[in-house]
Amino acid sequence: MYTESDLLPLSGLQHILFCKRQCALIHIEQAWAENLFTAEGRIMHEKVHSESHETRKGVRTEFSVPLRSFRLGLIGVADVVEFEKNSVTPIEYKRGRSKKESWDRVQLCAQAMCLEEMLDTDITEGALFYGKTRRRQNIVFDEALRRETEETARRFHELVGTRQTPPPEYTARCESCSFVDACMPRKIKNRSATAYLKGILSS
Amino acid sequence: MKKYLNTLYVSTQGAYLAKEGERVIVRSEGKTLGGWPIHTIGGIVCFGQVSCSPFLMGFCAERDVSISFLTEYGKFLARVEGPVSGNVLLRREQYRRADDKEASAKIARSAMIGKISNSRAALRRAVRDHSDKLDADAVREASQRLTHSLKQLRHEDIAADTLLGVEGSASVAYFSAFDHLILNDKKHFFFENRNRRPPLDNVNCLLSFMYTMVMHDVRSALETVGLDPAVGFYHRDRPGRPGLALDLMEEFRPFLADRLVLTLVNRKQVTAKGFKKSKSGAVRMSDKTRKAVLTAYMERKKDEIIHPFLEEKISVGLLCHMQAHLMARHLRGDLDAYPPFVVR
Numbered sequence: 001m002y003t004e005s006d007l008l009p010l011s012g013l014q015h016i017l018f019c020k021r022q023c024a025l026i027h028i029e030q031a032w033a034e035n036l037f038t039a040e041g042r043i044m045h046e047k048v049h050s051e052s053h054e055t056r057k058g059v060r061t062e063f064s065v066p067l068r069s070f071r072l073g074l075i076g077v078a079d080v081v082e083f084e085k086n087s088v089t090p091i092e093y094k095r096g097r098s099k100k101e102s103w104d105r106v107q108l109c110a111q112a113m114c115l116e117e118m119l120d121t122d123i124t125e126g127a128l129f130y131g132k133t134r135r136r137q138n139i140v141f142d143e144a145l146r147r148e149t150e151e152t153a154r155r156f157h158e159l160v161g162t163r164q165t166p167p168p169e170y171t172a173r174c175e176s177c178s179f180v181d182a183c184m185p186r187k188i189k190n191r192s193a194t195a196y197l198k199g200i201l202s203s
Numbered sequence: 204m205k206k207y208l209n210t211l212y213v214s215t216q217g218a219y220l221a222k223e224g225e226r227v228i229v230r231s232e233g234k235t236l237g238g239w240p241i242h243t244i245g246g247i248v249c250f251g252q253v254s255c256s257p258f259l260m261g262f263c264a265e266r267d268v269s270i271s272f273l274t275e276y277g278k279f280l281a282r283v284e285g286p287v288s289g290n291v292l293l294r295r296e297q298y299r300r301a302d303d304k305e306a307s308a309k310i311a312r313s314a315m316i317g318k319i320s321n322s323r324a325a326l327r328r329a330v331r332d333h334s335d336k337l338d339a340d341a342v343r344e345a346s347q348r349l350t351h352s353l354k355q356l357r358h359e360d361i362a363a364d365t366l367l368g369v370e371g372s373a374s375v376a377y378f379s380a381f382d383h384l385i386l387n388d389k390k391h392f393f394f395e396n397r398n399r400r401p402p403l404d405n406v407n408c409l410l411s412f413m414y415t416m417v418m419h420d421v422r423s424a425l426e427t428v429g430l431d432p433a434v435g436f437y438h439r440d441r442p443g444r445p446g447l448a449l450d451l452m453e454e455f456r457p458f459l460a461d462r463l464v465l466t467l468v469n470r471k472q473v474t475a476k477g478f479k480k481s482k483s484g485a486v487r488m489s490d491k492t493r494k495a496v497l498t499a500y501m502e503r504k505k506d507e508i509i510h511p512f513l514e515e516k517i518s519v520g521l522l523c524h525m526q527a528h529l530m531a532r533h534l535r536g537d538l539d540a541y542p543p544f545v546v547r
Contacts, residue, residue, distance in 0.1 A: 029535070030290040030429070163292055165535055187513045188532060193540035194359070196512055197313060200320050200545050201353055 002073035010076025251275030317454030317543025401485035
């Protein structure tokens with residue numbers, strides 16, 4: 001069990017799943033870099049977060065719902081949570097399209113687990129809404145997804161606890177990463193500044 | 204690649220800067236002189252009677268745009284910064300290294316290698332381009348003395364005191380040749396020695412002004428990457444002195460400031476008429492000259508070069524930022540040493 005002072009941002013789960021170093025740059029080094037993708041995401045979320053709640057056909061929809069879990073050690077905000085008589089459903093808005101990686105599902109599952117802990121209830125399903133395709137995808141919180149979510153939260157805490165940014169590893173993903181300039185994956189990897197200095201001295 | 208952003212220099216006396224939506228606007232005598240979207244601006248420098256609205260200051264702080272206030276003549280007064288950026292772990296590492304004499308000397312050595320190598324490049328370039336117009340032997344001799352200084356820096360575990368000595372003699376050698384690099388109107392543009400408080404001749408006046416401009420850029424770059432500009436490795440702590448900014452500036456002096464001053468004089472972009480000597484002997488620039496210098500500096504920052512360590516094309520205006528970044532990456536342990544920018 002974590003305490004209030006241990007809580008880390010829930011959004012970090014996506015970061016560590018995407019790249020350990022990106023996660024460390026954001027959550028240890030406190031760097032923030034915006035690119036087209038993050039700007040689009042931010043503007044989309046500003047829209048989602050503009051209202052507080054509405055009730056329609058027996059469904060009360062709340063926007064920007066604060067979340068936390070002492071079990072996972074996470075704190076965050078759900079874009080949308082739908083409250084019905086017998087169910088609670090978190091919904092997360094994403095700018096892109098559905099991906100084969102579990103990044104978005106893990107984030108949504110963590111939100112559900114926070115709500116379960118806070119409301120002392122069981123949540124079986126949530127939804128991801130993708131801006132590009134304008135499709136809503138239902139996600140079932142099964143055992144496998146819950147285990148992956150717990151494991152990811154544990155790895156996230158472990159990484160931030162080390163206070164060390166792991167070395168860069170260059171992959172195709174780096175090209176879409178807004179931190180590519182701060183990270184310098186290709187420029188720093190295996191580069192010796194000592195050899196560079198020697199080169200200057202002997203020229 | 205990070206985009207190079209312009210610095211907004213405001214020297215119109217009585218001008219007022221304000222925020223209008225996402226734009227910075229400049230007003231004077233009830234008229235709007237111009238407006239620029241904030242995302243196109245990297246920094247703002249105000250000369251003399253120029254004021255800013257508090258909302259603009261807050262807006263700039265939020266967007267990492269620094270604002271410096273200088274006297275009409277370019278003497279630094281103050282700057283406005285937002286909350287301390289970056290993180291405490293990096294600054295703690297910076298302080299730990301600064302407290303460690305040997306670790307500091309290692310970084311100071313890198314900065315010195317950058318400075319002396321770039322000083323020598325400036326001399327070599329002058330000989331290459333103008334051997335017919337200057338005393339090539341004298342300049343070559345000075346450049347050889349710099350080669351000797353660089354040799355003395357070969358030892359990786361050099362002591363701080365030795366570094367000071369090497370820097371001292373390198374600086375003497377470089378400035379002894381500096382006058383030879385001035386090729387125009389030697390009656391009004393000459394260099395005997397470096398004086399700055401106040402500058403006593405036209406060339407020192409230009410140098411001081413350029414160093415202040417480069418300093419603004421270096422400080423902003425350090426703050427943006429989360430380093431403390433006050434705590435240096437070569438320039439030890441002294442209250443009010445931006446030690447790390449001075450460290451980082453060393454490698455830029457010959458390449459950015461000195462070279463631009465020489466270009467301005469040699470290409471007659473500034474003339475003796477643009478300088479005034481006060482009764483005390485202090486030399487000041489006219490508004491027109493200051494504008495010409497700033498315009499030339501802004502143009503220079505648009506030039507593109509290949510960064511010798513990163514092996515990538517970047518604009519001159521981004522160099523300070525890149526070097527601040529490399530310093531942070533070294534302190535964090537990503538790089539085995541600090542790689543200074545050197546002219547190839």
